[in-house]
Amino acid sequence: MATEKKKSKKGFSGLPIYDIIGKPLIAIARAQSMMAREQLKMILDRCFRFTGEAYEPIMLKMILTRTVLEPAQVPGGTPHLTHITTSFYLPLITIFPINTLGIENADIDFSVEVTSQYSTESEQADISDPENHWATGTGRVEMMGRISPSTNRASEQESARSHENDQMASFHINVEAGALPLTKGLLQIIDIYTNSIQLSDPQEKNNLHQN
């Protein structure tokens, strides 16, 4: 089994570069995860009712009004229009545009100053040819760095001086929340609910089928 040992090391300050790049991405992924959890909680709390065994959809009472032409009551009379109002129930989840929450785009802007670097290698590595050594991937270079005090090059020197002592640095994260497609599973559930909509008044249903 290959073991790693340090070949050289210059100084010790800053974080590994991959950590600096990765942390904001991890933070964004976590934010997305938190939003998804909040969304799921909202859906379950507001659109479903827990019965102790399962979540049942909360149904919303809807009113349907249609106009029908009724024949004349007496022979020779004129037919007239009648408004018929009936109700049906719709799962609340089917009317919410719940596919509008999510991080659509994230733009991270920062500069990294390389503060030190060192390399590690495997015991099995061929160290006679340094060029080949790195190309075959038997060794590894670690770069340490820190976020530059400012990404504005015009004021970089001045900013660097002012931040030299306090170790402050900043990076800019621009997160845009936007519309994301729903998962197939949730779409399927909504489809099932939507397709099972029917009038709640059996008498009215019979009348409609006869028409």
Add this chain to the structure above:
Amino acid sequence: MNTEQRIPCPVCKTGIVFEARALIQGHKFTCPNCFSVVGIATEALDSVSETWQKYEQLKRQALAGKNQTKNT
């Protein structure tokens, strides 16, 4: 992305295009095929309006993450 919402007409199954916010405010929508008119029952408007506000609040929280500058 197409965000148009539809519910099938209970009478003829044709898709009725609706706008959720308007529906919750009490507007009614008409089936393009059989001209049936659908809307939320008056007694259900309050509860659905409350749910909608919760949803909007969640959306605002999500949008509040926009243009953040983080210090390290």
